[in-house]
Amino acid sequence: MSDDVVADGMVRVRLDLAYDGAGFHGWARQGERRTVQQEVEEALRIVLRSAVRPELTVAGRTDAGVHARGQVAHVDLPAELWAEHRQKLVKRLAGRLPKDIRVWAVARAPEGFNARFSALxxxxxxxxxxxxxxxxxxxxxxxxxxxxxxxxxxxxxxxxxxxxxxxxxxxxxxxxxxxxxxxxxxxxxxxxxxxxxxxxxxxxxxxxxxxxxxxxxxxxxxxxxxxxxxxxxxxxxxxxxxxxxxxxxxxxxxxxVGYPADELIAARNRESRRKRTAPGAAACC
Structure with missing residues (x-):
């Protein structure tokens, strides 16, 4: 199944977040090292009272020490969990996350949305x-x-x-x-x-x-x-x-991070996955 398609019984949720990168070894999980992804996924798991750690996909995997004010990520959650927690999720995350990370907003993402591949x-x-x-x-x-x-x-x-x-x-x-x-x-x-x-x-x-x-x-x-x-x-x-x-x-x-109108998301996802060649070079097979 393409990662643009949400499995039955799941809801894709967009998160808008910010962080001070000074205390992190970048965005992506790295074993025991402290990363933004690790902290946000663990906070989600706790506030949702989930036995499974939610897995985030991010627009831009920032390096160690790099900050973010307008980072975007998505996560697929069971529909019943989303229905139960969506109204208070931002506030509960604020109480659980360390002070160098904030989630500003959570919302159900439009159909086909992918935080990485949909970005313009x-x-x-x-x-x-x-x-x-x-x-x-x-x-x-x-x-x-x-x-x-x-x-x-x-x-x-x-x-x-x-x-x-x-x-x-x-x-x-x-x-x-x-x-x-x-x-x-x-x-x-x-x-x-x-x-x-x-x-x-x-x-x-x-x-x-x-x-x-x-x-x-x-x-x-x-x-x-x-x-x-x-x-x-x-x-x-x-x-x-x-x-x-x-x-x-x-x-x-x-x-x-900029995204297209909802009706243009599928086309943008396809374009983002196309492997580019240098201007003037023959297209890749």
Whole structure:
């Protein structure tokens, strides 16, 4: 059975959640290590008084130390459990979950919904400051300190050359059997009144370390070590460049996940599962 089809007697439930990633080894279960998935699934099991641990599917499997404000997951629950607990589930989860995780909303998902494959895009923010004194102590777990002055205009010039569908192998940690072709829909940077520079990064999906590698390349442009054309040249080369640093995870936050209208979900699920080839290459068999 496809994981887009809910078994008889079950209800698919969407969860919208947020977490501070500092205390987690990422989203996905990892044995005895503390992860977001482990904590949420265990809290669900307890509040639902279920003998079976509910299993979550997530929109974006964040790495260790990465935060989320707009994460989305789904879980399939027995219909009778959903009917019994749905009205008070958010409040009960608030009482059971640790303080570094919150579930903001739970709702019955539309037909065919899949938190991962139905997503049209994911939007991340990376925050960095070049203030000579360092990071505001109250923001130290969410903002990277870069100890060179940064030229945001030069960084935006470089960022604009990376937009569109490309093979981002040069900015990804390769995984066996996984494609590195992605469509980068937005990459822009803005300095706030507090001096913090926020990079907004949106794509249909991201490969491993992609956002943090892109930011690492743009920082090299911003501090004058590389010209604005350099990140594009690295992309075109298609191989990892030792000068591209994967910046630390604590500056990164998953802000939002976008989904299509309910009637377009099935088509989006099919498109997400299609293995892409590089632009201009022959389609895969």
């Amino acid at each position: 895009w994911r939007r991340y923010a990376y925050r960095v400051t070049d203030h000579p004194s360092g990071v505001d102590p109250l923001l130290r777990s969410h903002v990277l300190w870069h100890d060179w002055p940064l030229d945001v205009d030069a960084m935006n010039e470089a960022a604009g050359q990376l937009l569109g569908e490309h093979d981002f192998a040069a900015y990804c940690k390769k995984r066996e059997g996984a494609t590195t072709i992605r469509t980068l829909q937005r990459l822009s940077l803005e300095r706030g009144a507090d001096g913090v520079i926020t990079a907004t990064v949106r794509a249909d999906a991201f490969c491993h370390n992609m956002v943090r590698s892109l930011i690492g390349a743009l920082l090299f442009v911003g501090d004058g070590h590389r010209p604005p054309e350099w990140p594009r040249r690295v992309l075109a080369a298609g191989v990892r460049d030792s000068a591209v640093h994967v910046v630390r995870p604590h500056g990164l936050t998953l802000e939002e």
